[in-house]
Every structure is written in structure tokens, then in C-alpha cells.
């Protein structure tokens with residue numbers, strides 16, 4: 592497997608609080624990594640550093656060998672839009688836009704024409720069983736449907752990495768289970784790596800690897816017998 596994304600001894604403080612105290616991780620193309628740990632242990636900070644949203648105080652984050660902190664803000668934003676997809680707990684879809692426009696938006700932001708972006712969005716929504724929903728706004732969907740649109744949006748630009756922060760946290764157990772199945776299967780089929788922060792061991796069990804963070808450090812890192820691979 593090729594290393595896609597890596598941190599090299601990264602640290603990050605917020606004032607006096609050491610959120611990350613020296614984390615080195617490598618994430619291979621196509622693998623799914625669950626990040627777990629107690630509240631305040633540094634999981635979200637790690638996700639934000641990996642995805643270029645935050646720059647670590649020391650150490651490096653590399654994507655395809657390129658040091659993210661060496662990039663100008665504008666170039667890092669571009670890389671995020673082109674290479675990374677994001678799924679959050681509440682979907683963070685734009686409420687005033689129908690599903691297809693929500694999915695097409697990141698593509699248009701990277702220069703794809705509106706027509707091509709909408710066509711790609713319709714295809715992706717169709718693949719995820721949401722073809723009939725494409726003209727609906729997020730407020731007119733169930734939470735599970737809206738999260739599927741969020742997955743379609745995250746996948747639309749064919750990202751190398753999908754970052755997910757408690758993606759099923761707002762869903763009931765059965766819908767969350769379906770959502771995790773869709774997310775892990777879609778990521779695998781698209782050959783995208785998945786990095787997922789969760790408090791829920793059942794959610795983590797969908798991934799192929801579990802990294803446990805404690806006090807801003809990697810406490811354990813092990814392979815799982817992922818449900819997604821069964």
C-alpha cells in the first residue's frame with residue numbers, strides 16, 4: 592500500500608493546553624482508520640491537522656509526500672477541496688440548496704462547470720440510492736437521507752481521503768449502522784482513505800484500523816477485523 596497521508600511528530604497547543612504532544616501516523620491509500628479516545632484527548636485536533644484545517648506548531652503533515660505546512664493558505668485550501676472530502680455529525684449541508692446543488696458545490700468551487708458538476712452530482716446521488724431526492728432540500732429529508740447526501744458530497748470530487756467526525760452521532764442506531772456501511776463501502780470502492788473520529792466502538796468497528804489517542808499521544812494502533820471487509 593502507498594502512504595497517502597502522514598504526520599511526523601506533530602504537536603499543537605492551545606495556550607497552555609497541549610492538545611497534541613508528538614503524534615506520528617501514516618495512513619495508506621484506501622485504508623479506513625477510526626480514531627478513538629477520551630473527551631479532550633486530541634482527536635479533533637489531530638483530524639484538523641491531518642486535513643490541513645490547522646497547522647501544527649511543530650512536526651509535519653505530508654500528503655503524497657508534500658508538506659502541508661509548506662503550502663500557502665490558498666494552496667492548502669485548494670488541496671483540501673480537490674483531495675479531501677468531509678462528513679460531519681450534522682451533515683453541514685446548505686439548507687437553502689437542493690441535494691444535487693449541495694453535492695455539486697465543491698466541484699464548482701474547484702472550477703468544474705455548473706452543468707458538469709450537476710451531472711456528476713446526479714450520478715453520485717443515484718449510486719447512493721438518492722436519485723429521487725436530488726431536488727429536495729436537506730430540511731425536507733430524514734437525518735439518514737441528509738447524511739447520505741453528505742457522503743455523496745464528500746465523494747463527489749473523487750477525494751483521496753475522506754474525513755468524518757462523529758458522522759452517525761445524530762442518527763438512531765439502525766440508521767447510523769446503514770450510514771457507516773455506506774460510508775466505508777463507498778470509500779473503499781472509490782479507493783479513498785477514510786479517517787473517522789468517534790466515541791462509539793460499534794462505529795469504529797466498521798474501519799480496518801483503530802488508533803487510540805490519549806493525552807495528545809498515540810496510545811495504541813491496531814488492525815481490526817473490519818465489518819466492512821466481511
Ligand SMILES: Nc1ncnc2c1ncn2[C@@H]1O[C@H](COP(=O)(O)OP(=O)(O)OP(=O)(O)O)[C@@H](O)[C@H]1O
Nearest residue numbers: 605608609610628629630631632633634635636637
Ligand atoms: N480552539 C481551541 N481553543 C482552545 N483549546 C482548544 C481548542 N481546540 C481544542 N482545545 C483543547 O485541546 C484539547 C484537545 O481537544 P480536542 O477537541 O482535539 O479533543 P477531542 O478528543 O476531539 O475531544 P471531544 O471528544 O470532546 O471532541 C482539549 O483540552 C481542548 O479543550
